[in-house]
Amino acid sequence: MKPRGQIVTDKILDTAERLFYAQGYCNTGINQVIEEADIAKASLYKHFETKTDLLVAYVQRTHERWFERLETAINKVTDPKGKLLAIFDHHAERQKVREFGGCPFIKANDEAGMSDPRVLEEIQEAKLHSKDIIKKLVAQSGHKKLLTDQDLTELIFLSLEGSITSASVFKTSADILAAKKIIQKLL
Template sequence: MKQRGQVVFDKILDTADKLFYKQGYSNTGINQIIEEADIAKASLYKHFETKTDLLIAYVQRTHELWFTRLEASVNKVTDPKEKILAIFDHHTQRQEIRQFGGCPFIKVNDEAGTDDPRFLKEIQATKIHSKEFIKMLVGNSGHKKVLSDEELAETIYVMLEGFYRYRFCF
């Protein structure tokens, strides 16, 4: 059973997730989050001193959930080369679920406009984690080595980012 503080914390992040993704970080106000989460203002500030603190927690949780789902999808596949393709299938499925609204990380990074080093560090961590995961799959794939593992992983990563930007922009 969750403690009251954790329930409120989760309510805030659930609400922020929905609003940041749907209408954007800059277009989402603290008062809207408080109202839609049905919490007291003091409860929000108990957990998050600033809106940037909430943004960082949102990125951290979204990252954690994203990779849990991605790894589960990829681990359903046994063939090492097919695991790479499973990444694309997973991304497509997530976009269908999110009604082709774009990558939450790209969206918030492009739109938040913050130069807070803590936020930038979290966004960078998501990118590094993605690249390292892809690089591990590439290394295990037994590809023909026309490109190095690093080059092929980077190519796949850029393709995935382009997939989101293209879907998001049109």
């Protein structure tokens, strides 16, 4: 049985995750969070000292879940080249599901990256994590060597970043899939 506090914490974070991503951190008030999470305000402030602390927890949790989902998607494929391409497919699908809100880390960085050092730090770790996954797959891929491992890693990382961002501007995953096809030709 889950302790009561855990249930409340989960309700808060589930709601914060949904609202912060869909509306933005600045545009989401504490009052909306407690109402939609269906908890009392005092409960929220018992679990999180300030709204900023809730933001930090949101970014950390998003980091964890982001890569859990990604690893699950990658592990459905065995070929390293296929895994690299599966990253693009995964994000294309996720952007569609999340209505093309773009990258939650970039969003958080744009809204509140400078407001608390913990926020920026967690965002940087998430991006390094992403690059690291790509790097390891590139090393295993046996690609054409049109580019060095390092250059190919960087190019995949940057085109992925760019295409997720582009998805949030044009409200389509077209650029993510375009990036996939281009990278495929370089593998």
